[in-house]
Amino acid sequence: MDISIRESGIRDVTIRRCAASDAPALELVGRASFLETYAGVLQAADILAFCETEHAAARYADWLARQDYRLWIAEAAAGRAPVGYAVVSPPDLPVPTGEGDLELKRIYTLHRLHGSGLGRRLLDAALEGARQAGARRLLLGVFGGNDRAKAFYARQGFTQAGVRRFQVGANAYDDLVLARTL
Template sequence: MSDSTEPVADLTATHIRRAHAGDAGALALAGAATFLETFAGILHGRDIVEHCRAQHAVEVYSAWLADPACASWLAETDRGDAPVGYAVVAPAKLPLADVSDDDLELKRIYLLSRFHGGGVGRELMRHAVAESRARGARRLLLGVYAGNARALAFYARNGFRQVGERSFQVGRNTYGDAILALHLHE
């Protein structure tokens, strides 16, 4: 222990930037960490591990980063650039009868819980919505675990409304998701 009276830096200070090809490893780490943190104790542990191994592999993020139809942002600490959250927007691939080419999907938006409540999630969402509008999207769609009350409340505060449901496979089990939409040009 130090006797120093020097002020301690705010460890929750972050910045958000557009992700680039070299960020696949950081996105994969943040993806697996935030998924584990969000769903440990809610979903079966074996399913979480299997899901993270497959869906949060570096190759998944590398493919998104290489695809000009996708956009990603990375939230990092101001102290050492540790990845703490991220968002990914991609062409919509959700089971809705009216999905069209002018819809985009918020594939992922996650943030470590110690950074909740400080505006970082809202800022990640702002980037995703601005990008979707700039691309001329009609709607920004997303799928969210129907039992994730905190996420559902966050999306509702950001103007999303439920437009459907889907089954979502995590490991060996299937869970219910709500499909939400934000209409971008009303």
């Protein structure tokens, strides 16, 4: 997929399935996006602790080695710098799930690309990948205080299916669990 993103200063972005060698790029985007999104919202120590484990290259390498995980990376055409990614996995959410359910575990873009259409393109890739895997429903968790993300998912047809407490560092935060039939 090619996307023209002129407002951000990035001319073209391509999305492709990840390769095993993409773990460091996923780590970079994951840490940057998490910090951009939650600095000033969550405690700094919680952000740092979360990134040390959940946004470590080793975490992504493990996911990339698994057959039941699907990952896509968005890269700026000039220099192939990573600017976003999406991860689809088996569901690990505190709501009833069954055969045919998958989870959109992560969908991140760099802050300057918010509103550019890149998030929608990554979601489209994840939805198509989930359908190809035989999924009938896609679920996700979103921080209850992230109004921008909640509005994005609502526009894409996701509705609330439950709630969860999500551990980030030493603190737990309220998340909404959303679902969409495919």
